[in-house]
Amino acid sequence: MNDWLDRDSTLRGAALALLIANIGIVCTGGLVRLTGSGLGCPTWPSCTDDSYVTTAAMGYHGVIEFGNRTLTFVLSVFAVVALAAAWRQRHKARTALRGAVWVLAGIAAQGVLGGITVRMALNPWTVAAHFLLSMALIAVAVVFWQRTRPEPPRWTAPRAMQAAAVVITAVSAAALVLGTVVTGSGPHSGDTRASRTGFDPEAMSQLHADSVFVLVGLSIAVWFGLRALGAPLRVTRAAAILVLVELAQGVVGFVQYFTGLPWPVVIAHMLGACLVWTATLNLLLAVRPRRVQAEERDHSLASTA
Structure with a gap:
Protein backbone atom coordinates (compact mmCIF):
# COMPACT_ATOMS: atom_id res chain seq x y z
CA MET A 1 0.00 0.00 0.00
CA GLU A 151 7.97 21.31 -13.67
CA PRO A 152 8.17 22.61 -17.26
CA PRO A 153 11.20 24.46 -18.65
CA ARG A 154 11.31 27.94 -17.15
CA TRP A 155 10.01 30.85 -19.17
CA THR A 156 9.41 34.23 -17.59
CA ALA A 157 6.65 36.22 -19.25
CA PRO A 158 6.94 40.03 -19.32
CA ARG A 159 5.27 41.73 -16.36
CA ALA A 160 2.64 43.24 -18.65
CA MET A 161 1.64 39.80 -19.85
CA GLN A 162 1.52 38.47 -16.29
CA ALA A 163 -0.68 41.42 -15.32
CA ALA A 164 -2.96 40.73 -18.30
CA ALA A 165 -3.41 37.13 -17.14
CA VAL A 166 -4.37 38.40 -13.68
CA VAL A 167 -6.92 40.76 -15.24
CA ILE A 168 -8.36 37.90 -17.31
CA THR A 169 -8.69 35.83 -14.15
CA ALA A 170 -10.49 38.69 -12.37
CA VAL A 171 -12.88 39.20 -15.30
CA SER A 172 -13.53 35.46 -15.49
CA ALA A 173 -14.35 35.44 -11.78
CA ALA A 174 -16.66 38.45 -12.25
CA ALA A 175 -18.46 36.62 -15.08
CA LEU A 176 -19.02 33.67 -12.74
CA VAL A 177 -20.44 35.94 -10.03
CA LEU A 178 -22.76 37.63 -12.53
CA GLY A 179 -23.79 34.21 -13.80
CA THR A 180 -25.00 33.30 -10.31
CA VAL A 181 -27.06 36.50 -10.21
CA VAL A 182 -28.65 35.56 -13.55
CA THR A 183 -29.44 32.11 -12.16
CA GLY A 184 -30.87 33.57 -8.95
CA SER A 185 -33.13 35.83 -11.01
CA GLY A 186 -34.30 33.22 -13.52
CA PRO A 187 -36.93 30.48 -13.50
CA HIS A 188 -34.83 27.51 -12.33
CA SER A 189 -35.01 28.04 -8.57
CA GLY A 190 -34.65 24.41 -7.53
CA ASP A 191 -38.07 24.33 -5.83
CA THR A 192 -41.36 26.16 -6.14
CA ARG A 193 -40.92 27.44 -2.58
CA ALA A 194 -37.54 29.05 -3.27
CA SER A 195 -37.30 32.84 -3.51
CA ARG A 196 -35.68 34.86 -6.31
CA THR A 197 -33.34 37.88 -6.21
CA GLY A 198 -35.96 40.23 -7.68
CA PHE A 199 -33.60 41.49 -10.39
CA ASP A 200 -34.71 41.63 -14.02
CA PRO A 201 -33.42 38.38 -15.61
CA GLU A 202 -32.92 39.99 -19.04
CA ALA A 203 -30.91 42.89 -17.63
CA MET A 204 -28.74 40.52 -15.59
CA SER A 205 -28.26 38.27 -18.62
CA GLN A 206 -27.08 41.24 -20.69
CA LEU A 207 -24.65 42.32 -17.96
CA HIS A 208 -23.30 38.78 -17.74
CA ALA A 209 -22.94 38.62 -21.53
CA ASP A 210 -21.06 41.93 -21.54
CA SER A 211 -18.54 40.55 -19.05
CA VAL A 212 -18.05 37.51 -21.27
CA PHE A 213 -17.44 39.72 -24.33
CA VAL A 214 -14.74 41.56 -22.38
CA LEU A 215 -13.23 38.23 -21.30
CA VAL A 216 -13.09 36.87 -24.84
CA GLY A 217 -11.55 40.08 -26.17
CA LEU A 218 -8.84 40.10 -23.51
CA SER A 219 -8.09 36.41 -24.05
CA ILE A 220 -7.67 36.85 -27.81
CA ALA A 221 -5.38 39.84 -27.23
CA VAL A 222 -3.20 37.83 -24.83
CA TRP A 223 -3.03 34.94 -27.30
CA PHE A 224 -1.78 37.28 -30.02
CA GLY A 225 0.62 38.89 -27.56
CA LEU A 226 2.12 35.57 -26.51
CA ARG A 227 2.60 34.54 -30.11
CA ALA A 228 4.31 37.84 -30.87
CA LEU A 229 6.66 37.31 -27.91
CA GLY A 230 7.63 33.85 -29.12
CA ALA A 231 6.31 32.21 -25.95
CA PRO A 232 6.73 28.45 -25.58
CA LEU A 233 4.12 26.29 -27.26
CA ARG A 234 2.65 25.15 -23.91
CA VAL A 235 1.96 28.80 -23.00
CA THR A 236 0.41 29.87 -26.31
CA ARG A 237 -1.57 26.63 -26.32
CA ALA A 238 -3.00 27.49 -22.88
CA ALA A 239 -4.19 30.83 -24.27
CA ALA A 240 -5.62 29.21 -27.41
CA ILE A 241 -7.51 26.60 -25.36
CA LEU A 242 -9.01 29.36 -23.23
CA VAL A 243 -10.25 31.26 -26.30
CA LEU A 244 -11.74 28.12 -27.85
CA VAL A 245 -13.50 27.11 -24.63
CA GLU A 246 -14.86 30.65 -24.22
CA LEU A 247 -16.24 30.70 -27.75
CA ALA A 248 -17.89 27.31 -27.27
CA GLN A 249 -19.37 28.50 -23.98
CA GLY A 250 -20.68 31.62 -25.70
CA VAL A 251 -22.48 29.50 -28.29
CA VAL A 252 -24.07 27.38 -25.55
CA GLY A 253 -25.07 30.53 -23.68
CA PHE A 254 -26.85 31.98 -26.71
CA VAL A 255 -28.58 28.67 -27.40
CA GLN A 256 -29.92 28.37 -23.85
CA TYR A 257 -31.11 31.99 -23.85
CA PHE A 258 -32.98 31.80 -27.17
CA THR A 259 -34.46 28.33 -26.56
CA GLY A 260 -36.04 29.08 -23.20
CA LEU A 261 -33.40 27.54 -20.91
CA PRO A 262 -33.93 23.80 -21.54
CA TRP A 263 -32.24 21.95 -18.71
CA PRO A 264 -29.79 19.84 -20.81
CA VAL A 265 -28.40 23.02 -22.38
CA VAL A 266 -28.20 24.72 -18.97
CA ILE A 267 -26.20 21.74 -17.66
CA ALA A 268 -23.87 22.09 -20.64
CA HIS A 269 -23.50 25.79 -19.81
CA MET A 270 -22.57 24.96 -16.21
CA LEU A 271 -19.98 22.48 -17.44
CA GLY A 272 -18.68 25.16 -19.80
CA ALA A 273 -18.38 27.62 -16.92
CA CYS A 274 -16.20 25.13 -15.05
CA LEU A 275 -14.05 24.53 -18.13
CA VAL A 276 -13.62 28.26 -18.81
CA TRP A 277 -12.57 28.79 -15.19
CA THR A 278 -10.14 25.85 -15.37
CA ALA A 279 -8.65 27.11 -18.64
CA THR A 280 -8.34 30.61 -17.18
CA LEU A 281 -6.36 29.33 -14.22
CA ASN A 282 -4.24 27.16 -16.50
CA LEU A 283 -3.24 30.26 -18.47
CA LEU A 284 -2.53 32.21 -15.28
CA LEU A 285 -0.23 29.48 -14.00
CA ALA A 286 1.45 29.17 -17.40
CA VAL A 287 2.57 32.81 -17.55
CA ARG A 288 3.40 33.34 -13.89
CA PRO A 289 6.79 32.13 -12.67
CA ARG A 290 6.59 29.05 -10.52
CA ARG A 291 8.10 29.59 -7.09
CA VAL A 292 10.33 26.86 -5.78
CA GLN A 293 9.79 26.32 -2.08
CA ALA A 294 12.91 26.45 0.08
CA GLU A 295 12.46 22.90 1.36
CA GLU A 296 12.06 21.58 -2.20
CA ARG A 297 15.20 23.45 -3.25
CA ASP A 298 17.14 22.03 -0.30
CA HIS A 299 16.00 18.52 -1.19
CA SER A 300 17.16 19.05 -4.79
CA LEU A 301 20.59 20.28 -3.63
CA ALA A 302 20.94 17.38 -1.21
CA SER A 303 20.12 14.84 -3.90
CA THR A 304 22.84 16.22 -6.21
CA ALA A 305 25.52 16.54 -3.51
Missing part, protein backbone atom coordinates in the same frame (compact mmCIF):
# COMPACT_ATOMS: atom_id res chain seq x y z
CA ASN A 2 2.80 2.41 0.94
CA ASP A 3 4.65 1.65 -2.31
CA TRP A 4 1.51 2.60 -4.22
CA LEU A 5 1.21 5.88 -2.32
CA ASP A 6 4.89 6.64 -2.97
CA ARG A 7 4.41 6.68 -6.74
CA ASP A 8 4.29 10.06 -8.46
CA SER A 9 1.58 8.71 -10.75
CA THR A 10 -0.67 8.03 -7.74
CA LEU A 11 -0.44 11.62 -6.54
CA ARG A 12 -0.99 13.02 -10.03
CA GLY A 13 -3.90 10.66 -10.67
CA ALA A 14 -5.58 11.54 -7.38
CA ALA A 15 -5.13 15.26 -8.08
CA LEU A 16 -6.65 14.92 -11.55
CA ALA A 17 -9.51 12.81 -10.19
CA LEU A 18 -10.21 15.54 -7.61
CA LEU A 19 -10.36 18.18 -10.33
CA ILE A 20 -12.71 16.12 -12.52
CA ALA A 21 -14.91 15.17 -9.55
CA ASN A 22 -15.21 18.79 -8.41
CA ILE A 23 -16.36 19.77 -11.90
CA GLY A 24 -18.72 16.80 -11.99
CA ILE A 25 -20.40 17.66 -8.70
CA VAL A 26 -21.13 21.17 -9.99
CA CYS A 27 -23.01 19.61 -12.90
CA THR A 28 -24.93 17.17 -10.68
CA GLY A 29 -25.75 20.08 -8.36
CA GLY A 30 -27.15 21.87 -11.38
CA LEU A 31 -29.25 18.80 -12.16
CA VAL A 32 -30.69 18.98 -8.64
CA ARG A 33 -31.78 22.58 -9.21
CA LEU A 34 -32.99 22.11 -12.77
CA THR A 35 -35.22 19.16 -11.90
CA GLY A 36 -36.80 21.04 -8.99
CA SER A 37 -35.16 18.65 -6.50
CA GLY A 38 -33.38 21.27 -4.41
CA LEU A 39 -35.50 20.42 -1.38
CA GLY A 40 -35.86 16.73 -2.23
CA CYS A 41 -34.23 16.24 1.16
CA PRO A 42 -35.83 19.15 3.04
CA THR A 43 -33.39 19.24 5.94
CA TRP A 44 -29.72 18.64 6.78
CA PRO A 45 -27.61 16.73 7.80
CA SER A 46 -30.41 14.14 7.68
CA CYS A 47 -32.62 13.82 4.61
CA THR A 48 -35.85 14.04 6.60
CA ASP A 49 -36.60 14.55 10.27
CA ASP A 50 -36.77 10.77 10.70
CA SER A 51 -34.23 9.45 8.20
CA TYR A 52 -30.68 10.18 7.12
CA VAL A 53 -31.39 8.69 3.68
CA THR A 54 -34.12 9.37 1.16
CA THR A 55 -37.44 7.56 1.55
CA ALA A 56 -40.03 6.35 -0.92
CA ALA A 57 -42.28 9.23 0.10
CA MET A 58 -39.70 11.72 -1.20
CA GLY A 59 -40.00 10.33 -4.75
CA TYR A 60 -37.41 10.96 -7.43
CA HIS A 61 -36.67 14.44 -6.06
CA GLY A 62 -35.33 12.84 -2.89
CA VAL A 63 -33.25 10.35 -4.90
CA ILE A 64 -31.66 13.12 -6.97
CA GLU A 65 -30.93 15.38 -4.01
CA PHE A 66 -29.60 12.57 -1.80
CA GLY A 67 -27.53 11.24 -4.70
CA ASN A 68 -25.83 14.61 -5.04
CA ARG A 69 -25.10 14.64 -1.31
CA THR A 70 -23.58 11.17 -1.58
CA LEU A 71 -21.10 12.40 -4.19
CA THR A 72 -19.49 14.52 -1.48
CA PHE A 73 -18.22 11.28 0.05
CA VAL A 74 -16.72 10.27 -3.30
CA LEU A 75 -14.89 13.61 -3.39
CA SER A 76 -13.72 13.03 0.17
CA VAL A 77 -12.27 9.62 -0.74
CA PHE A 78 -10.26 11.14 -3.60
CA ALA A 79 -9.09 13.92 -1.27
CA VAL A 80 -7.99 11.46 1.44
CA VAL A 81 -6.03 9.38 -1.09
CA ALA A 82 -4.41 12.55 -2.44
CA LEU A 83 -3.55 13.72 1.08
CA ALA A 84 -2.06 10.34 1.99
CA ALA A 85 0.05 10.29 -1.18
CA ALA A 86 1.16 13.90 -0.67
CA TRP A 87 2.10 13.13 2.93
CA ARG A 88 4.17 10.12 1.87
CA GLN A 89 5.96 12.32 -0.69
CA ARG A 90 6.13 15.45 1.46
CA HIS A 91 9.94 15.56 1.25
CA LYS A 92 9.62 16.50 -2.43
CA ALA A 93 6.07 17.82 -2.69
CA ARG A 94 5.42 20.27 0.16
CA THR A 95 3.24 22.54 -1.99
CA ALA A 96 1.20 19.52 -3.10
CA LEU A 97 0.69 18.53 0.54
CA ARG A 98 -0.70 21.96 1.36
CA GLY A 99 -2.95 21.76 -1.70
CA ALA A 100 -4.36 18.41 -0.57
CA VAL A 101 -5.10 19.81 2.88
CA TRP A 102 -6.89 22.83 1.39
CA VAL A 103 -8.98 20.65 -0.94
CA LEU A 104 -10.09 18.39 1.92
CA ALA A 105 -10.96 21.41 4.08
CA GLY A 106 -12.86 22.97 1.18
CA ILE A 107 -14.93 19.82 0.64
CA ALA A 108 -15.95 19.88 4.31
CA ALA A 109 -16.86 23.58 4.09
CA GLN A 110 -18.84 22.92 0.90
CA GLY A 111 -20.87 20.23 2.64
CA VAL A 112 -21.72 22.57 5.51
CA LEU A 113 -22.64 25.41 3.14
CA GLY A 114 -24.82 23.01 1.16
CA GLY A 115 -26.64 22.16 4.38
CA ILE A 116 -27.12 25.84 5.18
CA THR A 117 -28.51 26.36 1.67
CA VAL A 118 -31.10 23.64 2.21
CA ARG A 119 -32.05 24.96 5.65
CA MET A 120 -32.52 28.42 4.14
CA ALA A 121 -34.95 26.94 1.57
CA LEU A 122 -32.62 27.60 -1.39
CA ASN A 123 -32.16 31.31 -0.80
CA PRO A 124 -30.63 32.50 -4.12
CA TRP A 125 -27.70 34.16 -2.37
CA THR A 126 -26.70 31.03 -0.45
CA VAL A 127 -27.15 29.02 -3.66
CA ALA A 128 -24.79 31.49 -5.36
CA ALA A 129 -22.28 31.17 -2.52
CA HIS A 130 -22.51 27.38 -2.79
CA PHE A 131 -21.66 27.54 -6.49
CA LEU A 132 -18.85 30.06 -6.02
CA LEU A 133 -17.28 27.95 -3.28
CA SER A 134 -17.23 25.12 -5.82
CA MET A 135 -15.35 27.44 -8.17
CA ALA A 136 -12.85 28.16 -5.38
CA LEU A 137 -12.45 24.42 -4.84
CA ILE A 138 -11.85 23.92 -8.56
CA ALA A 139 -9.18 26.64 -8.40
CA VAL A 140 -7.42 24.87 -5.53
CA ALA A 141 -7.73 21.55 -7.37
CA VAL A 142 -6.21 23.06 -10.55
CA VAL A 143 -3.22 24.43 -8.63
CA PHE A 144 -2.86 21.14 -6.74
CA TRP A 145 -2.89 19.16 -9.97
CA GLN A 146 -0.39 21.49 -11.62
CA ARG A 147 1.96 21.16 -8.63
CA THR A 148 1.99 17.37 -8.96
CA ARG A 149 3.13 17.51 -12.58
CA PRO A 150 6.78 17.71 -13.66
Whole structure:
Protein backbone atom coordinates (compact mmCIF):
# COMPACT_ATOMS: atom_id res chain seq x y z
CA MET A 1 0.00 0.00 0.00
CA ASN A 2 2.80 2.41 0.94
CA ASP A 3 4.65 1.65 -2.31
CA TRP A 4 1.51 2.60 -4.22
CA LEU A 5 1.21 5.88 -2.32
CA ASP A 6 4.89 6.64 -2.97
CA ARG A 7 4.41 6.68 -6.74
CA ASP A 8 4.29 10.06 -8.46
CA SER A 9 1.58 8.71 -10.75
CA THR A 10 -0.67 8.03 -7.74
CA LEU A 11 -0.44 11.62 -6.54
CA ARG A 12 -0.99 13.02 -10.03
CA GLY A 13 -3.90 10.66 -10.67
CA ALA A 14 -5.58 11.54 -7.38
CA ALA A 15 -5.13 15.26 -8.08
CA LEU A 16 -6.65 14.92 -11.55
CA ALA A 17 -9.51 12.81 -10.19
CA LEU A 18 -10.21 15.54 -7.61
CA LEU A 19 -10.36 18.18 -10.33
CA ILE A 20 -12.71 16.12 -12.52
CA ALA A 21 -14.91 15.17 -9.55
CA ASN A 22 -15.21 18.79 -8.41
CA ILE A 23 -16.36 19.77 -11.90
CA GLY A 24 -18.72 16.80 -11.99
CA ILE A 25 -20.40 17.66 -8.70
CA VAL A 26 -21.13 21.17 -9.99
CA CYS A 27 -23.01 19.61 -12.90
CA THR A 28 -24.93 17.17 -10.68
CA GLY A 29 -25.75 20.08 -8.36
CA GLY A 30 -27.15 21.87 -11.38
CA LEU A 31 -29.25 18.80 -12.16
CA VAL A 32 -30.69 18.98 -8.64
CA ARG A 33 -31.78 22.58 -9.21
CA LEU A 34 -32.99 22.11 -12.77
CA THR A 35 -35.22 19.16 -11.90
CA GLY A 36 -36.80 21.04 -8.99
CA SER A 37 -35.16 18.65 -6.50
CA GLY A 38 -33.38 21.27 -4.41
CA LEU A 39 -35.50 20.42 -1.38
CA GLY A 40 -35.86 16.73 -2.23
CA CYS A 41 -34.23 16.24 1.16
CA PRO A 42 -35.83 19.15 3.04
CA THR A 43 -33.39 19.24 5.94
CA TRP A 44 -29.72 18.64 6.78
CA PRO A 45 -27.61 16.73 7.80
CA SER A 46 -30.41 14.14 7.68
CA CYS A 47 -32.62 13.82 4.61
CA THR A 48 -35.85 14.04 6.60
CA ASP A 49 -36.60 14.55 10.27
CA ASP A 50 -36.77 10.77 10.70
CA SER A 51 -34.23 9.45 8.20
CA TYR A 52 -30.68 10.18 7.12
CA VAL A 53 -31.39 8.69 3.68
CA THR A 54 -34.12 9.37 1.16
CA THR A 55 -37.44 7.56 1.55
CA ALA A 56 -40.03 6.35 -0.92
CA ALA A 57 -42.28 9.23 0.10
CA MET A 58 -39.70 11.72 -1.20
CA GLY A 59 -40.00 10.33 -4.75
CA TYR A 60 -37.41 10.96 -7.43
CA HIS A 61 -36.67 14.44 -6.06
CA GLY A 62 -35.33 12.84 -2.89
CA VAL A 63 -33.25 10.35 -4.90
CA ILE A 64 -31.66 13.12 -6.97
CA GLU A 65 -30.93 15.38 -4.01
CA PHE A 66 -29.60 12.57 -1.80
CA GLY A 67 -27.53 11.24 -4.70
CA ASN A 68 -25.83 14.61 -5.04
CA ARG A 69 -25.10 14.64 -1.31
CA THR A 70 -23.58 11.17 -1.58
CA LEU A 71 -21.10 12.40 -4.19
CA THR A 72 -19.49 14.52 -1.48
CA PHE A 73 -18.22 11.28 0.05
CA VAL A 74 -16.72 10.27 -3.30
CA LEU A 75 -14.89 13.61 -3.39
CA SER A 76 -13.72 13.03 0.17
CA VAL A 77 -12.27 9.62 -0.74
CA PHE A 78 -10.26 11.14 -3.60
CA ALA A 79 -9.09 13.92 -1.27
CA VAL A 80 -7.99 11.46 1.44
CA VAL A 81 -6.03 9.38 -1.09
CA ALA A 82 -4.41 12.55 -2.44
CA LEU A 83 -3.55 13.72 1.08
CA ALA A 84 -2.06 10.34 1.99
CA ALA A 85 0.05 10.29 -1.18
CA ALA A 86 1.16 13.90 -0.67
CA TRP A 87 2.10 13.13 2.93
CA ARG A 88 4.17 10.12 1.87
CA GLN A 89 5.96 12.32 -0.69
CA ARG A 90 6.13 15.45 1.46
CA HIS A 91 9.94 15.56 1.25
CA LYS A 92 9.62 16.50 -2.43
CA ALA A 93 6.07 17.82 -2.69
CA ARG A 94 5.42 20.27 0.16
CA THR A 95 3.24 22.54 -1.99
CA ALA A 96 1.20 19.52 -3.10
CA LEU A 97 0.69 18.53 0.54
CA ARG A 98 -0.70 21.96 1.36
CA GLY A 99 -2.95 21.76 -1.70
CA ALA A 100 -4.36 18.41 -0.57
CA VAL A 101 -5.10 19.81 2.88
CA TRP A 102 -6.89 22.83 1.39
CA VAL A 103 -8.98 20.65 -0.94
CA LEU A 104 -10.09 18.39 1.92
CA ALA A 105 -10.96 21.41 4.08
CA GLY A 106 -12.86 22.97 1.18
CA ILE A 107 -14.93 19.82 0.64
CA ALA A 108 -15.95 19.88 4.31
CA ALA A 109 -16.86 23.58 4.09
CA GLN A 110 -18.84 22.92 0.90
CA GLY A 111 -20.87 20.23 2.64
CA VAL A 112 -21.72 22.57 5.51
CA LEU A 113 -22.64 25.41 3.14
CA GLY A 114 -24.82 23.01 1.16
CA GLY A 115 -26.64 22.16 4.38
CA ILE A 116 -27.12 25.84 5.18
CA THR A 117 -28.51 26.36 1.67
CA VAL A 118 -31.10 23.64 2.21
CA ARG A 119 -32.05 24.96 5.65
CA MET A 120 -32.52 28.42 4.14
CA ALA A 121 -34.95 26.94 1.57
CA LEU A 122 -32.62 27.60 -1.39
CA ASN A 123 -32.16 31.31 -0.80
CA PRO A 124 -30.63 32.50 -4.12
CA TRP A 125 -27.70 34.16 -2.37
CA THR A 126 -26.70 31.03 -0.45
CA VAL A 127 -27.15 29.02 -3.66
CA ALA A 128 -24.79 31.49 -5.36
CA ALA A 129 -22.28 31.17 -2.52
CA HIS A 130 -22.51 27.38 -2.79
CA PHE A 131 -21.66 27.54 -6.49
CA LEU A 132 -18.85 30.06 -6.02
CA LEU A 133 -17.28 27.95 -3.28
CA SER A 134 -17.23 25.12 -5.82
CA MET A 135 -15.35 27.44 -8.17
CA ALA A 136 -12.85 28.16 -5.38
CA LEU A 137 -12.45 24.42 -4.84
CA ILE A 138 -11.85 23.92 -8.56
CA ALA A 139 -9.18 26.64 -8.40
CA VAL A 140 -7.42 24.87 -5.53
CA ALA A 141 -7.73 21.55 -7.37
CA VAL A 142 -6.21 23.06 -10.55
CA VAL A 143 -3.22 24.43 -8.63
CA PHE A 144 -2.86 21.14 -6.74
CA TRP A 145 -2.89 19.16 -9.97
CA GLN A 146 -0.39 21.49 -11.62
CA ARG A 147 1.96 21.16 -8.63
CA THR A 148 1.99 17.37 -8.96
CA ARG A 149 3.13 17.51 -12.58
CA PRO A 150 6.78 17.71 -13.66
CA GLU A 151 7.97 21.31 -13.67
CA PRO A 152 8.17 22.61 -17.26
CA PRO A 153 11.20 24.46 -18.65
CA ARG A 154 11.31 27.94 -17.15
CA TRP A 155 10.01 30.85 -19.17
CA THR A 156 9.41 34.23 -17.59
CA ALA A 157 6.65 36.22 -19.25
CA PRO A 158 6.94 40.03 -19.32
CA ARG A 159 5.27 41.73 -16.36
CA ALA A 160 2.64 43.24 -18.65
CA MET A 161 1.64 39.80 -19.85
CA GLN A 162 1.52 38.47 -16.29
CA ALA A 163 -0.68 41.42 -15.32
CA ALA A 164 -2.96 40.73 -18.30
CA ALA A 165 -3.41 37.13 -17.14
CA VAL A 166 -4.37 38.40 -13.68
CA VAL A 167 -6.92 40.76 -15.24
CA ILE A 168 -8.36 37.90 -17.31
CA THR A 169 -8.69 35.83 -14.15
CA ALA A 170 -10.49 38.69 -12.37
CA VAL A 171 -12.88 39.20 -15.30
CA SER A 172 -13.53 35.46 -15.49
CA ALA A 173 -14.35 35.44 -11.78
CA ALA A 174 -16.66 38.45 -12.25
CA ALA A 175 -18.46 36.62 -15.08
CA LEU A 176 -19.02 33.67 -12.74
CA VAL A 177 -20.44 35.94 -10.03
CA LEU A 178 -22.76 37.63 -12.53
CA GLY A 179 -23.79 34.21 -13.80
CA THR A 180 -25.00 33.30 -10.31
CA VAL A 181 -27.06 36.50 -10.21
CA VAL A 182 -28.65 35.56 -13.55
CA THR A 183 -29.44 32.11 -12.16
CA GLY A 184 -30.87 33.57 -8.95
CA SER A 185 -33.13 35.83 -11.01
CA GLY A 186 -34.30 33.22 -13.52
CA PRO A 187 -36.93 30.48 -13.50
CA HIS A 188 -34.83 27.51 -12.33
CA SER A 189 -35.01 28.04 -8.57
CA GLY A 190 -34.65 24.41 -7.53
CA ASP A 191 -38.07 24.33 -5.83
CA THR A 192 -41.36 26.16 -6.14
CA ARG A 193 -40.92 27.44 -2.58
CA ALA A 194 -37.54 29.05 -3.27
CA SER A 195 -37.30 32.84 -3.51
CA ARG A 196 -35.68 34.86 -6.31
CA THR A 197 -33.34 37.88 -6.21
CA GLY A 198 -35.96 40.23 -7.68
CA PHE A 199 -33.60 41.49 -10.39
CA ASP A 200 -34.71 41.63 -14.02
CA PRO A 201 -33.42 38.38 -15.61
CA GLU A 202 -32.92 39.99 -19.04
CA ALA A 203 -30.91 42.89 -17.63
CA MET A 204 -28.74 40.52 -15.59
CA SER A 205 -28.26 38.27 -18.62
CA GLN A 206 -27.08 41.24 -20.69
CA LEU A 207 -24.65 42.32 -17.96
CA HIS A 208 -23.30 38.78 -17.74
CA ALA A 209 -22.94 38.62 -21.53
CA ASP A 210 -21.06 41.93 -21.54
CA SER A 211 -18.54 40.55 -19.05
CA VAL A 212 -18.05 37.51 -21.27
CA PHE A 213 -17.44 39.72 -24.33
CA VAL A 214 -14.74 41.56 -22.38
CA LEU A 215 -13.23 38.23 -21.30
CA VAL A 216 -13.09 36.87 -24.84
CA GLY A 217 -11.55 40.08 -26.17
CA LEU A 218 -8.84 40.10 -23.51
CA SER A 219 -8.09 36.41 -24.05
CA ILE A 220 -7.67 36.85 -27.81
CA ALA A 221 -5.38 39.84 -27.23
CA VAL A 222 -3.20 37.83 -24.83
CA TRP A 223 -3.03 34.94 -27.30
CA PHE A 224 -1.78 37.28 -30.02
CA GLY A 225 0.62 38.89 -27.56
CA LEU A 226 2.12 35.57 -26.51
CA ARG A 227 2.60 34.54 -30.11
CA ALA A 228 4.31 37.84 -30.87
CA LEU A 229 6.66 37.31 -27.91
CA GLY A 230 7.63 33.85 -29.12
CA ALA A 231 6.31 32.21 -25.95
CA PRO A 232 6.73 28.45 -25.58
CA LEU A 233 4.12 26.29 -27.26
CA ARG A 234 2.65 25.15 -23.91
CA VAL A 235 1.96 28.80 -23.00
CA THR A 236 0.41 29.87 -26.31
CA ARG A 237 -1.57 26.63 -26.32
CA ALA A 238 -3.00 27.49 -22.88
CA ALA A 239 -4.19 30.83 -24.27
CA ALA A 240 -5.62 29.21 -27.41
CA ILE A 241 -7.51 26.60 -25.36
CA LEU A 242 -9.01 29.36 -23.23
CA VAL A 243 -10.25 31.26 -26.30
CA LEU A 244 -11.74 28.12 -27.85
CA VAL A 245 -13.50 27.11 -24.63
CA GLU A 246 -14.86 30.65 -24.22
CA LEU A 247 -16.24 30.70 -27.75
CA ALA A 248 -17.89 27.31 -27.27
CA GLN A 249 -19.37 28.50 -23.98
CA GLY A 250 -20.68 31.62 -25.70
CA VAL A 251 -22.48 29.50 -28.29
CA VAL A 252 -24.07 27.38 -25.55
CA GLY A 253 -25.07 30.53 -23.68
CA PHE A 254 -26.85 31.98 -26.71
CA VAL A 255 -28.58 28.67 -27.40
CA GLN A 256 -29.92 28.37 -23.85
CA TYR A 257 -31.11 31.99 -23.85
CA PHE A 258 -32.98 31.80 -27.17
CA THR A 259 -34.46 28.33 -26.56
CA GLY A 260 -36.04 29.08 -23.20
CA LEU A 261 -33.40 27.54 -20.91
CA PRO A 262 -33.93 23.80 -21.54
CA TRP A 263 -32.24 21.95 -18.71
CA PRO A 264 -29.79 19.84 -20.81
CA VAL A 265 -28.40 23.02 -22.38
CA VAL A 266 -28.20 24.72 -18.97
CA ILE A 267 -26.20 21.74 -17.66
CA ALA A 268 -23.87 22.09 -20.64
CA HIS A 269 -23.50 25.79 -19.81
CA MET A 270 -22.57 24.96 -16.21
CA LEU A 271 -19.98 22.48 -17.44
CA GLY A 272 -18.68 25.16 -19.80
CA ALA A 273 -18.38 27.62 -16.92
CA CYS A 274 -16.20 25.13 -15.05
CA LEU A 275 -14.05 24.53 -18.13
CA VAL A 276 -13.62 28.26 -18.81
CA TRP A 277 -12.57 28.79 -15.19
CA THR A 278 -10.14 25.85 -15.37
CA ALA A 279 -8.65 27.11 -18.64
CA THR A 280 -8.34 30.61 -17.18
CA LEU A 281 -6.36 29.33 -14.22
CA ASN A 282 -4.24 27.16 -16.50
CA LEU A 283 -3.24 30.26 -18.47
CA LEU A 284 -2.53 32.21 -15.28
CA LEU A 285 -0.23 29.48 -14.00
CA ALA A 286 1.45 29.17 -17.40
CA VAL A 287 2.57 32.81 -17.55
CA ARG A 288 3.40 33.34 -13.89
CA PRO A 289 6.79 32.13 -12.67
CA ARG A 290 6.59 29.05 -10.52
CA ARG A 291 8.10 29.59 -7.09
CA VAL A 292 10.33 26.86 -5.78
CA GLN A 293 9.79 26.32 -2.08
CA ALA A 294 12.91 26.45 0.08
CA GLU A 295 12.46 22.90 1.36
CA GLU A 296 12.06 21.58 -2.20
CA ARG A 297 15.20 23.45 -3.25
CA ASP A 298 17.14 22.03 -0.30
CA HIS A 299 16.00 18.52 -1.19
CA SER A 300 17.16 19.05 -4.79
CA LEU A 301 20.59 20.28 -3.63
CA ALA A 302 20.94 17.38 -1.21
CA SER A 303 20.12 14.84 -3.90
CA THR A 304 22.84 16.22 -6.21
CA ALA A 305 25.52 16.54 -3.51
